[in-house]
Amino acid sequence: MPVPSATRLVLIPSYNPGPKVYETVAAALQHWAPVWVIVDGSTDGTAEGLADMARRNTGLRIITETRNRGKGAAVLLGLDRAQAEGYTHVLCMDSDGQHPAGLIPTFMEASQSNPDAMILGLPVFASDAPRVRVYGRRLSNACVNLETCGRHIGDSLFGFRIYPIKPLFRIMAARRTMRRFDFDPEAAVRLFWAGVPAVNIEAPVRYPGKAEGGVSHFRYVRDNVLLTSMHIRLLLGLLYRIPRLLYRRGKSRSCHR
Numbered sequence: 001m002p003v004p005s006a007t008r009l010v011l012i013p014s015y016n017p018g019p020k021v022y023e024t025v026a027a028a029l030q031h032w033a034p035v036w037v038i039v040d041g042s043t044d045g046t047a048e049g050l051a052d053m054a055r056r057n058t059g060l061r062i063i064t065e066t067r068n069r070g071k072g073a074a075v076l077l078g079l080d081r082a083q084a085e086g087y088t089h090v091l092c093m094d095s096d097g098q099h100p101a102g103l104i105p106t107f108m109e110a111s112q113s114n115p116d117a118m119i120l121g122l123p124v125f126a127s128d129a130p131r132v133r134v135y136g137r138r139l140s141n142a143c144v145n146l147e148t149c150g151r152h153i154g155d156s157l158f159g160f161r162i163y164p165i166k167p168l169f170r171i172m173a174a175r176r177t178m179r180r181f182d183f184d185p186e187a188a189v190r191l192f193w194a195g196v197p198a199v200n201i202e203a204p205v206r207y208p209g210k211a212e213g214g215v216s217h218f219r220y221v222r223d224n225v226l227l228t229s230m231h232i233r234l235l236l237g238l239l240y241r242i243p244r245l246l247y248r249r250g251k252s253r254s255c256h257r
């Protein structure tokens, strides 16, 4: 088992992921400790299964809430607890087996070399990726390029990322949005606005089919309405930031690897 880090932890928001979560958490634990899973209102027995797993593994902690509040709200709860225990950064990853646990050390090293930055996964899709996901994110990415006046955020929606806790907590605590699937894009844009540079690193993403235990809670209409209203909000927020962002554009430290 890896030596537990005192500064960086892996944070996994998890809502009714099915058995895939056990594989995901075991894979994360092979590469990092501590690993925290935030479960809110899951009804598929995984809260109990994960609690069992935590009893056998000191690197794993399960934080359980009875009411479902959304992915962003789960991350915020994790940030709050992590900050209280002295951690400075969290690596967020999904519980459903889509993200590459093997790249946790690479991302953590990038964060150690760039502690002020957010480290963003740049998805590399395989043939199992649904077209609607691959092409759909182009629209969100185009909006984010507008909102940040450049191509700083490689991918607006991919959830395999490291965030510096302090600025993200400050941003989230000050508003009621970013609690559900509007979390990932708004977090990247608002952190960028706050002066946090982005380091983009390629990471393969998988789309396990239903037969393999793949689960998605993204609801096409409901969540696209949420994302559209988020982009309208961000575009409005951009208006008075344009001069400052254009000034920063030439000096940006954001990079792609």
Ligand SMILES: Nc1nc2c(ncn2[C@@H]2O[C@H](COP(=O)(O)OP(=O)(O)OP(=O)(O)O)[C@@H](O)[C@H]2O)c(=O)[nH]1
Pocket (backbone or CB within 6 Å): 012, 013, 014, 015, 016, 017, 038, 039, 040, 068, 069, 070, 071, 074, 093, 094, 095, 096, 098, 133, 159, 215, 216, 217, 218
């Ligand atoms: N704690 C918690 N986690 C959530 C909630 N909603 C989603 N998640 C987690 O957030 C991650 C992403 O959710 P998914 O439903 O897979 O959505 P997605 O990956 O953006 O969409 P797909 O590409 O269709 O899989 C997974 O780890 C989910 O378990 C929630 O309400 N609470």
Ligand SMILES: [Mg+2]
Pocket (backbone or CB within 6 Å): 094, 096, 098, 215, 216
């Ligand atoms: Mg998913």
